[in-house]
Amino acid sequence: MTSVFICLRGTKEDLHLPSTNYYVYYDTDMDQAMERYVSMPREEAAEHIPLLFIAFPSTKDPTWEDRFPGGECDCRIPTHQPVLAAPRGACYGADHDLGRVHPRVMASLRAQSPITNLYLTGQDIFTCGLVGALQGGLLCSSAILKWNLYSDLKDLDSRIWAQKN
Numbered sequence: 001m002t003s004v005f006i007c008l009r010g011t012k013e014d015l016h017l018p019s020t021n022y023y024v025y026y027d028t029d030m031d032q033a034m035e036r037y038v039s040m041p042r043e044e045a046a047e048h049i050p051l052l053f054i055a056f057p058s059t060k061d062p063t064w065e066d067r068f069p070g071g072e073c074d075c076r077i078p079t080h081q082p083v084l085a086a087p088r089g090a091c092y093g094a095d096h097d098l099g100r101v102h103p104r105v106m107a108s109l110r111a112q113s114p115i116t117n118l119y120l121t122g123q124d125i126f127t128c129g130l131v132g133a134l135q136g137g138l139l140c141s142s143a144i145l146k147w148n149l150y151s152d153l154k155d156l157d158s159r160i161w162a163q164k165n
């Protein structure tokens, strides 16, 4: 996966930039699209990228205008490897193939490690993505505190619910 970060000159109002994400698929059969893509010669591949994700992060950032009044200009094409400090640039962590969801693997990917006081957190101890990373944080905090933080969250939810009703 490669990201292109483009900075456009002007405000979101000038440029009519929406605060949204676009997932652009060129085929309804993703497996077929990927197989075709990876088997293409390099020169043709750029014309047949199977999936594009287009977002406008600055339009979602309430501090953007203060930090970059009028819009600064920059254009970069980085891979995820140096940006995320991920050795193979895998922004969604461990490969989510069938092996990853095998019960033995699921049971062994946990916050506790064989090294005393070394705990693991983030998406790789739960599942990929921001929500997976958040759950990984909760599991890791629970392991360190030896306390089920999910119970605390449930109690908090009940208290908030009671206050509202």
Ligand SMILES: Cc1cc2nc3c(=O)[nH]c(=O)nc-3n(C[C@H](O)[C@H](O)[C@H](O)COP(=O)(O)OP(=O)(O)OC[C@H]3O[C@@H](n4cnc5c(N)ncnc54)[C@H](O)[C@@H]3O)c2cc1C
Pocket (backbone or CB within 6 Å): 003, 080, 083, 084, 085, 086, 091, 092, 093, 121, 122, 123, 124, 128, 129, 130, 131, 133
């Ligand atoms: C462009 C992009 C778009 C994405 N969009 C979505 C989306 O729409 N929805 C979604 O759910 N997920 C999305 N993701 C994935 C999401 O960002 C990850 O799943 C999530 O951030 C994983 O969280 P984490 O805490 O496990 O790891 P990370 O967020 O990668 O955190 C790991 C941290 O460790 C630091 N680090 C690494 N090595 C070292 C070291 N040696 N010393 C000190 N620090 C180190 C890294 O700099 C990083 O800050 C996207 C990712 C990218 C790159």
